[in-house]
Amino acid sequence: MGLVLNELKRLELDEDTIVILWGDHGWNLGDHKLWCKHVTFETALRTPLIIKVPGKTKGETTNAITEYIDIYPSLAELVGVGVPNTVEGQSFVPVLDGKQQEKDWAVSKFKDAVTLIKGDLFYTEWTKDDGVAYARMLFDHKTDPLELDNLAEKPEYEALVKELAIELRQKWGKDFLTQ
Numbered sequence: 192m193g194l195v196l197n198e199l200k201r202l203e204l205d206e207d208t209i210v211i212l213w214g215d216h217g218w219n220l221g222d223h224k225l226w227c228k229h230v231t232f233e234t235a236l237r238t239p240l241i242i243k244v245p246g247k248t249k250g251e252t253t254n255a256i257t258e259y260i261d262i263y264p265s266l267a268e269l270v271g272v273g274v275p276n277t278v279e280g281q282s283f284v285p286v287l288d289g290k291q292q293e294k295d296w297a298v299s300k301f302k303d304a305v306t307l308i309k310g311d312l313f314y315t316e317w318t319k320d321d322g323v324a325y326a327r328m329l330f331d332h333k334t335d336p337l338e339l340d341n342l343a344e345k346p347e348y349e350a351l352v353k354e355l356a357i358e359l360r361q362k363w364g365k366d367f368l369t370q
Contacts, residue, residue: 192241195210196243205245206245206246207245209242209244209245209270210241211240211243211262212240213239214238229302231299231301231306231313231315231328232313232338233332233338236299236306236308236313240262242287244269244287247287247288251289255283255295256295256296256297256308256310257286257292257294257297258280258297258298259280261283263278263280264278264280264281264282265280265282265284265287267282268282268284269284279364281293281294295309295310296308296309296358296362298359298362300363303317303318303325304316305359305363307355307358307359307363309358311331311333312329312330312331312332312355313328313329313330313338314327314328314343314355314356315329316356322360324356327344327356328343329341329342329343329348329351329352329355
């Protein structure tokens with residue numbers, strides 16, 4: 192990455208070029224007794240996203256939640272191109288400007304499992320083709336960063352699980368059940 196940035200500088204393109212580096216999702220290397228990457232735990236869902244925007248980014252880091260579908264609308268906003276109505280992502284340019292972004296959630300799906308990440312909460316449902324859940328997990332990273340205590344089946348979290356289930360369905364995308 193450093194070589195690319197240095198070459199852009201040498202060619203005097205660094206002030207006119209947006210650079211985005213993102214990578215594949217993580218691996219469970221024994222976490223949760225798993226040796227794989229296709230799961231809904233944070234160890235597999237967290238991904239690198241590094242952005243250099245001339246005049247905007249100066250090496251800051253953020254814990255803002257974003258999704259890869261947010262890259263296109265963000266780039267479009269940065270270069271002044273309109274975004275088609277069919278795009279479901281939302282621009283994260285406010286984060287680059289040091290502001291709070293409106294979107295504070297992400298959704299991830301693998302096979303029957305779909306996860307809503309919202310703040311410190313990771314809520315996952317395994318759903319049938321019609322969207323009906325047959326299993327659930329809920330972890331609060333504030334109190335359980337290793338995701339060892341599934342709160343979804345505990346009576347005191349029943350209302351929160353219902354609320355997150357509704358929100359998950361609102362945010363999983365209009366074509367979710369047709370794919």
